[in-house]
Amino acid sequence: MRISPVLVWILFPGCWAVTGPGTVHGPLGGLVTVQCQYERGYKDYPKFWCRAGTLLWFQCSSAQIVETTGSETEVKWGRVSIRDNHTLSAFTVTVENLTLADASMYHCGVDRTLLPDPRATVELTVSEAIHTSTSTGRPPATREQPSGAASTPITLSISSNDTHALSQFSNVHFLLLFIWKVPIFLCIIWVNIRYRKNSREMTDRHGPS
Template identity: 60%
Template sequence: MRIFSVLLWILFPGCWAVTGPGAVRSPPGGSVAVRCRYRAGYENYQKFWCREGGLFCSNWFHVIQTDGSEAEVTRGRVSIRDNHTQRVFSVTVGNLKPADAGTYLCGVQRSGFELRDAVELTVSPAATPDPSGGSR
């Protein structure tokens, strides 16, 4: 197994260049803030957020992306901002709808390929406390 991991790292050195939180949750109408980290050397590349459509972003369309600077970009209910010093970019999605639920990719756009990590977005009502001590 260790040999396989080393081979993967050699063949795909950027696989772990971007890391997201894995999963985020919010009730309908709420918002989420997703922080994705990246390794040194990728500060001036474009960062993006897109809906997964199989192996890549659906229809190769990024919901939102930076221009490689630290300037905040807003498109509708979604904004993205990069912090080069901390090597983290933040994506905020507001006024969430059940249709927004799904798998998204946060990533760095490099010449010819993307470095990315999947984030599962769940939009569901908060669990209501059960008087017996559990939740419903």
């Protein structure tokens, strides 16, 4: 048999006065933020965050983890802090340095004296960080050559610019050879011819008359 929402409201007044995200998730060692909304009529009431009980899950397990004073001042207890915002009608709970033991069911609610506390149940899950390898699978490059390994021959390559420079140098050398060496060679031939001619003339002069 289904229970009418009106009957639930009569038996548990204010049970929908606080709403939460239902489920939140955070990384191991990181932080998680939970925001719970409440009706405007509960603006000046203290707001709390507690772990759900083991047997009676709709109650806090032991003591309330952290609770505001009814103002907007942040209250911190250990790794948990809570701050109320009257303008937004919402309070924010932050849990830092998450551990795997923090994963559980929690309640965020409004503390009312001598009356049932409007609250919402929130499940907190914590996951371990996944380490991805950035290795390329190649061994690191080393500058030292292992002992016993054959030495790599060094090859020298001549680029097209170097070839063009050598060609220009050869042309200049040929031009200098033509300008300087050829005239000198011609001068030597001319001196040799002149010397022979003078020798003949001297022989003719001193010959028998």
